[in-house]
Amino acid sequence: MRNAKRRYAVLAPGQFANNAKTAHGVIRYGEDEIAAVVDPECAGKTVREVLPYLQSDAPIVASVREALSYDPTSLLIGTAPKGGKLPPDWRAEVLTAIRARLEIVSGLHDMLDEDPEFVRAAQEHGATIWDVRRPPEVPLFTGEAYAVSPPVVLAVGNDCAVGKMTVMLELARAAKDAGKHAEFVPTGQTGIMIAGWGIAIDRVIADFATGATEQIVLEAARRNPDYILVEGQGGINHPAYAPVTLSLMYGAAPDELVLVVDPARVRIEVFETPTLSYRELIRMYEGLCGTVKPAKVVGIALNTRALTEERAVAEIERARAETMLPADDVVRFGPHALWNAIAPELVKRTPLSAEVTPA
Amino acid sequence: MRNAKRRYAVLAPGQFANNAKTAHGVIRYGEDEIAAVVDPECAGKTVREVLPYLQSDAPIVASVREALSYDPTSLLIGTAPKGGKLPPDWRAEVLTAIRARLEIVSGLHDMLDEDPEFVRAAQEHGATIWDVRRPPEVPLFTGEAYAVSPPVVLAVGNDCAVGKMTVMLELARAAKDAGKHAEFVPTGQTGIMIAGWGIAIDRVIADFATGATEQIVLEAARRNPDYILVEGQGGINHPAYAPVTLSLMYGAAPDELVLVVDPARVRIEVFETPTLSYRELIRMYEGLCGTVKPAKVVGIALNTRALTEERAVAEIERARAETMLPADDVVRFGPHALWNAIAPELVKRTPLSAEVTPA
Numbered sequence: 001m002r003n004a005k006r007r008y009a010v011l012a013p014g015q016f017a018n019n020a021k022t023a024h025g026v027i028r029y030g031e032d033e034i035a036a037v038v039d040p041e042c043a044g045k046t047v048r049e050v051l052p053y054l055q056s057d058a059p060i061v062a063s064v065r066e067a068l069s070y071d072p073t074s075l076l077i078g079t080a081p082k083g084g085k086l087p088p089d090w091r092a093e094v095l096t097a098i099r100a101r102l103e104i105v106s107g108l109h110d111m112l113d114e115d116p117e118f119v120r121a122a123q124e125h126g127a128t129i130w131d132v133r134r135p136p137e138v139p140l141f142t143g144e145a146y147a148v149s150p151p152v153v154l155a156v157g158n159d160c161a162v163g164k165m166t167v168m169l170e171l172a173r174a175a176k177d178a179g180k181h182a183e184f185v186p187t188g189q190t191g192i193m194i195a196g197w198g199i200a201i202d203r204v205i206a207d208f209a210t211g212a213t214e215q216i217v218l219e220a221a222r223r224n225p226d227y228i229l230v231e232g233q234g235g236i237n238h239p240a241y242a243p244v245t246l247s248l249m250y251g252a253a254p255d256e257l258v259l260v261v262d263p264a265r266v267r268i269e270v271f272e273t274p275t276l277s278y279r280e281l282i283r284m285y286e287g288l289c290g291t292v293k294p295a296k297v298v299g300i301a302l303n304t305r306a307l308t309e310e311r312a313v314a315e316i317e318r319a320r321a322e323t324m325l326p327a328d329d330v331v332r333f334g335p336h337a338l339w340n341a342i343a344p345e346l347v348k349r350t351p352l353s354a355e356v357t358p359a
Numbered sequence: 360m361r362n363a364k365r366r367y368a369v370l371a372p373g374q375f376a377n378n379a380k381t382a383h384g385v386i387r388y389g390e391d392e393i394a395a396v397v398d399p400e401c402a403g404k405t406v407r408e409v410l411p412y413l414q415s416d417a418p419i420v421a422s423v424r425e426a427l428s429y430d431p432t433s434l435l436i437g438t439a440p441k442g443g444k445l446p447p448d449w450r451a452e453v454l455t456a457i458r459a460r461l462e463i464v465s466g467l468h469d470m471l472d473e474d475p476e477f478v479r480a481a482q483e484h485g486a487t488i489w490d491v492r493r494p495p496e497v498p499l500f501t502g503e504a505y506a507v508s509p510p511v512v513l514a515v516g517n518d519c520a521v522g523k524m525t526v527m528l529e530l531a532r533a534a535k536d537a538g539k540h541a542e543f544v545p546t547g548q549t550g551i552m553i554a555g556w557g558i559a560i561d562r563v564i565a566d567f568a569t570g571a572t573e574q575i576v577l578e579a580a581r582r583n584p585d586y587i588l589v590e591g592q593g594g595i596n597h598p599a600y601a602p603v604t605l606s607l608m609y610g611a612a613p614d615e616l617v618l619v620v621d622p623a624r625v626r627i628e629v630f631e632t633p634t635l636s637y638r639e640l641i642r643m644y645e646g647l648c649g650t651v652k653p654a655k656v657v658g659i660a661l662n663t664r665a666l667t668e669e670r671a672v673a674e675i676e677r678a679r680a681e682t683m684l685p686a687d688d689v690v691r692f693g694p695h696a697l698w699n700a701i702a703p704e705l706v707k708r709t710p711l712s713a714e715v716t717p718a
Contacts, residue, residue, distance in 0.1 A: 354625045
């Protein structure tokens with residue numbers, strides 16, 4: 001499933017401090033080593049000096065050329081911009097890496113291994129390109145996911161980029177610490193880079209997006225885990241990405257949902273659309289799942305990074321009071337309390353079935 | 360937008376009488392001529408003798424070779440099987456058509472113009488291939504659809520293949536008869552073949568499916584119609600295809616919905632999943648739209664083909680009583696009554712907008 005360990009140069013020029021979700025996820029949760037980060041705006045510092053929570057002392061340098069002196073094996077494209085295109089001024093840096101025979105690892109929608117200039121350079125220098133988001137051929141959704149044995153838990157949220165992947169990785173860690181095997185199912189490019197497998201569901205042809213989700217849940221089930229924790233995507237009232245969210249809700253056939261909320265979000269991403277309240281979110285997510293296979297929200301994972309500790313605690317209390325469910329910030333306060341609260345609630349459910357009188 | 364008129368040989372071996380939705384739609388609503396239908400099981404009859412409602416006297420023959428004597432310009436692949444693959448035993452017939460220099464028109468997921476054998480034969484004989492389902496490159500959803508002037512109406516349903524395209528084509532016809540210009544927006548392969556433009560949303564990469572829908576609504580708006588009628592797809596509790604349905608609901612940003620229901624459906628397509636009641640359907644469709652841009656169900660279009668006339672009338676009455684909305688079967692009883700009932704209800708709505716206090 002996973003090759004020998006990589007040692008990454010992480011490309012995120014001008015973006016590392018604020019906007020490089022992919023880079024941050026791989027540095028924090030990946031098993032690969034970080035040789036250096038490339039971002040002229042932060043050059044001279046370490047990762048820890050810019051973002052302490054990433055807990056890495058890798059150096060930040062100004063160019064791929066400089067990064068080469070830290071012996072990377074691979075160049076990680078460290079962002080996932082809207083629409084997934086490579087920023088044009090990054091091309092030269094990617095070419096420098098290819099000419100140094102680095103493996104290129106990219107989660108962009110744009111397939112770098114279809115770019116004639118990159119392909120030519122890679123052939124000439126013997127470099128390889130891994131387009132993480134390239135989906136395999138998958139069947140349509142079959143319903144086989146309904147027969148999976150362990151409870152399947154899906155992360156859903158009040159918007160995209162609120163921490164659904166992080167919450168599931170933290171809960172998987174808490175399960176492990178509790179002596180249980182929870183299998184994390186990656187559904188997006190950063191999750192795939194971290195876990196070394198998975199399918200970027202947003203890159204699958206719409207008709208097959210539920211089928212692709214089902215296939216990775218079946219793959220996780222073959223490893224005989226106690227729990228299956230599926231990374232979430234988007235949000236159910238996200239004007240652009242909600243269909244990807246629904247693909248996970250029906251394709252993964254979850255038994256339970258963990259609701260991930262950034263309480264500071266008032267609008268959905270770049271849109272005017274208001275985010276939904278806890279109760280509205282629970283009604284929408286449970287309501288939709290309830291038309292196919294019931295699933296309950298078992299807990300709330302809050303992302304309180306933007307809040308003071310006092311306000312964070314108050315917000316967690318408010319979530320508990322409004323929903324009568326366990327709630328916590330698993331990054332700020334650790335995942336164990338929330339995991340211990342929700343694990344006993346994780347049960348196996350059966351899909352709805354029409355009673356049909358034979359004609 | 361549309362080339363010179365085609366004259367189709369329609370390929371549907373063993374399927375024409377029952378299972379060739381694409382062929383039936385193009386014969387009934389398309390502007391192109393039908394030279395002949397190829398289906399050995401019905402050979403010797405006319406289309407009208409097999410399916411009177413298609414109102415065509417085109418002959419049915421046993422092979423493409425026989426169809427050539429009726430001077431077709433194009434071969435239409437007349438079915439859209441699950442998963443969209445070409446049945447292997449149809450290959451020889453397609454090759455015969457290519458060698459006779461017919462244009463090949465296909466709505467399959469499998470792209471025929473990427474099939475090495477077909478491409479080689481087409482080059483050798485000077486034939487062309489139109490893969491109707493090949494999506495263009497589109498941007499992500501932007502919200503521009505919110506500014507479209509005429510009311511946008513979307514067909515939604517209780518399952519896939521219940522007649523959503525047919526209902527919108529019939530309502531467009533009724534609008535025309537009433538002196539209004541209603542622009543039909545094709546979102547699937549058969550609609551595209553009929554109207555000569557559009558995007559097969561189920562073939563678009565999931566992240567871009569809302570954006571693709573928005574683009575074709577904007578395209579329709581540029582023709583300055585009085586109404587925009589968007590073809591529907593799938594169903595909101597279809598375990599496999601609901602994400603495509605949601606792509607239309609958010610991407611088209613409809614003001615109003617027409618609910619298309621086959622009351623004989625108890626289960627969703629091949630699944631055990633029960634179909635929803637009128638009230639549940641209205642709650643789900645209006646509930647989801649209501650989280651982004653409100654839209655109301657303005658009428659119910661029933662597909663009563665499987666019922667006697669007496670039972671059809673009773674079922675229409677039941678729909679009216681349960682929903683308090685205009686209801687009719689627009690194929691069986693004509694579209695004018697339903698159109699006249701719902702047209703005055705079609706208003707323009709505005710999307711939700713979060714009130715944000717500047718920080």
